[in-house]
Amino acid sequence: MSNYHIKHLEEYYQVYRKSIRYPEVFWEEVAEEHFVWRKRWDKVLSWDFTKPEVKWFEGAKLNITENCIDRHLRIRGEKTAILFEPNNPEEDTQHITYQQLYERVNKFANVLKSQGIKKGDRVCIYLPMIPELAISLLACARIGAIHSVVFAGFSATALATRINDADCKMVITSDGSYRGSKTIDLKGIVDEGVAQCPCVETVLVAKRIHSEINMKEGRDQWLQPLLDAASNECEPEIMDAEDPLFILYTSGSTGKPKGMVHSTAGYMIYTAYTFKNVFNYRENDVYWCTADIGWITGHSYIVYGPLANGATTVMFEGVPNYPDFGRFWEIVEKHKINQFYTAPTAIRALAKENLDYVEKYDLSSLKVLGSVGEPINEEAWHWYNDNVGKKKSPIVDTWWQTETGGMMISPIPYATPTKPTYATLPLPGVQLALMDEHGNEITGNQVDGRLCIKFPWPAMARTIWGNHERYRETYFSAFKNMYFTGDGALRDEVGYYRITGRVDDVIIVSGHNLGTAPIEDAINEHQAVAESAIVGFPHDVKGSALYGFVILKETGESRKHENLRKEINQIITEHIGPIAKLDKIQFTVGLPKTRSGKIMRRILRKIACNETDNLGDISTLLNPDVVQSIIDGSLVKK
Numbered sequence: 001m002s003n004y005h006i007k008h009l010e011e012y013y014q015v016y017r018k019s020i021r022y023p024e025v026f027w028e029e030v031a032e033e034h035f036v037w038r039k040r041w042d043k044v045l046s047w048d049f050t051k052p053e054v055k056w057f058e059g060a061k062l063n064i065t066e067n068c069i070d071r072h073l074r075i076r077g078e079k080t081a082i083l084f085e086p087n088n089p090e091e092d093t094q095h096i097t098y099q100q101l102y103e104r105v106n107k108f109a110n111v112l113k114s115q116g117i118k119k120g121d122r123v124c125i126y127l128p129m130i131p132e133l134a135i136s137l138l139a140c141a142r143i144g145a146i147h148s149v150v151f152a153g154f155s156a157t158a159l160a161t162r163i164n165d166a167d168c169k170m171v172i173t174s175d176g177s178y179r180g181s182k183t184i185d186l187k188g189i190v191d192e193g194v195a196q197c198p199c200v201e202t203v204l205v206a207k208r209i210h211s212e213i214n215m216k217e218g219r220d221q222w223l224q225p226l227l228d229a230a231s232n233e234c235e236p237e238i239m240d241a242e243d244p245l246f247i248l249y250t251s252g253s254t255g256k257p258k259g260m261v262h263s264t265a266g267y268m269i270y271t272a273y274t275f276k277n278v279f280n281y282r283e284n285d286v287y288w289c290t291a292d293i294g295w296i297t298g299h300s301y302i303v304y305g306p307l308a309n310g311a312t313t314v315m316f317e318g319v320p321n322y323p324d325f326g327r328f329w330e331i332v333e334k335h336k337i338n339q340f341y342t343a344p345t346a347i348r349a350l351a352k353e354n355l356d357y358v359e360k361y362d363l364s365s366l367k368v369l370g371s372v373g374e375p376i377n378e379e380a381w382h383w384y385n386d387n388v389g390k391k392k393s394p395i396v397d398t399w400w401q402t403e404t405g406g407m408m409i410s411p412i413p414y415a416t417p418t419k420p421t422y423a424t425l426p427l428p429g430v431q432l433a434l435m436d437e438h439g440n441e442i443t444g445n446q447v448d449g450r451l452c453i454k455f456p457w458p459a460m461a462r463t464i465w466g467n468h469e470r471y472r473e474t475y476f477s478a479f480k481n482m483y484f485t486g487d488g489a490l491r492d493e494v495g496y497y498r499i500t501g502r503v504d505d506v507i508i509v510s511g512h513n514l515g516t517a518p519i520e521d522a523i524n525e526h527q528a529v530a531e532s533a534i535v536g537f538p539h540d541v542k543g544s545a546l547y548g549f550v551i552l553k554e555t556g557e558s559r560k561h562e563n564l565r566k567e568i569n570q571i572i573t574e575h576i577g578p579i580a581k582l583d584k585i586q587f588t589v590g591l592p593k594t595r596s597g598k599i600m601r602r603i604l605r606k607i608a609c610n611e612t613d614n615l616g617d618i619s620t621l622l623n624p625d626v627v628q629s630i631i632d633g634s635l636v637k638k
């Protein structure tokens, strides 16, 4: 891609205004400048949010892997595309060049074909963070098969539900995986899950931990011998712009997970454009996103966005605390990482530990720090800024969703002045609206409301797999002609946006709307507090009152807890006002979290309301054990 970057705030506003006034011209220019098209589009955009139907670059033909791999070979063939950092720091890093990536993807694509996978077939990928994961996504895309990656931490039941929903013919997995000092029997989980999936004909198995596993005759095949026998040339399948590229499941507030369907051309240009601008990516930078490819962040900003830019993207197999809490920083120093992208939950966990773990390493290569997945609280923001970025690397707090495909609100580094806890300004092409509960747009600044998007952007999901009506109902029915995000946001005096949390997390106390995030921010400011979560519970006078679950850095003696409760409420009063004071504060060992690190408030709400006999499915939690400790009021880790 060209070297063009937005360089200062005024330029951002110019680009933004143009992108809003002439969205089709704007995106057409992005598409024309940077990509390989087998056939040009007939029409840039057609859309109707009532159906809803959105089409970008209709008539165009392309293959995304030609754009992510083939076209780099001439000038970047020997450049590292994927830098694989294993779980065990003693094991060698692997550098996969663009040329090697080309060969490995082509071989893998030929294996898929030889196993009967054709354009439009769904392939489930259940792999740890090893190179085969990125390669298998690209191999599917090479032949036009639709990949459906399931995070390899989900249970057998969760896996089976997703395989059946998308009617996958094949599952790609490994014998097992490493996670810190542990190993996980992935193939065992797949066996249990696939037993409930009549649609699965083949299971391909990569070797990672060399464990003894069962191979089911007629269904299971070792990957390596098939790769060895395959040719390293595979003609790319020429796809329509709107052909589905992948399905990725996200959990809704109710019902079964939603298989969000992303299409090819729009997703490609949007992830490429946002990657380059939000990370200020320059040729020869080394970029690292710590997410797992099992989440949208990994799809868009480990695989497709970086590779479409010919970047070097790091894949890390391990965890932040193995062999110790310095692992992230050791890797930053070792590979001279320039852009580092992680989640607030990881930052908070590391901020609890001794600063020596950070200070030991040379982090001077860092130029941009990213945050994604949840609101970043003020304390974590400062810790990240002070200790990792040394106050010289801008933090890009990027707001977006599985459904949006790419980042939507974020500072442009070195152009947009950052402000702690603010995702700041919409990216070019993104038209936001804040709506009130009567369906009216709230104009002006210093206001808050429900965050909606008024105009299509290229990477938006096109439907929910097999259930278009649910797609319409969930995202396009709350507000006329708008995509509703499910989040609340405020717009400050200069037009910066701050995400205030899921709208379903809003708690109304004595008629005042309170977002959970600002209260949690305030509590986390207390020096004894590691993390907290707020929910509402019924109250005679106030309607709802606030219940806080608080993790302390050190449990300490219980006689001190009463004082701590007072101090926490004092801080809340100082930050927000007495209205936001908590009626109940429970100190706890942990908070129930989803695999991607989001607090499951639904469960905490039930505990706060004493409805513990009906907690719903907790099997997909990262830490299901913690639920019983909270119910018991125990401060001891199980």
Ligand code: 6R9
Pocket (backbone or CB within 6 Å): 250, 295, 296, 297, 371, 372, 373, 374, 375, 376, 397, 398, 399, 400, 401, 402, 403, 423, 485, 486, 487, 499, 501, 502, 596
């Ligand atoms: C990319 C991703 C989406 C939800 C989203 C919002 C929350 C994500 C955020 C953020 C505040 C940010 N969220 N980024 N909240 N600030 N920078 O995380 O996708 O897993 O689908 O989650 O996450 O609530 O609606 P996904």
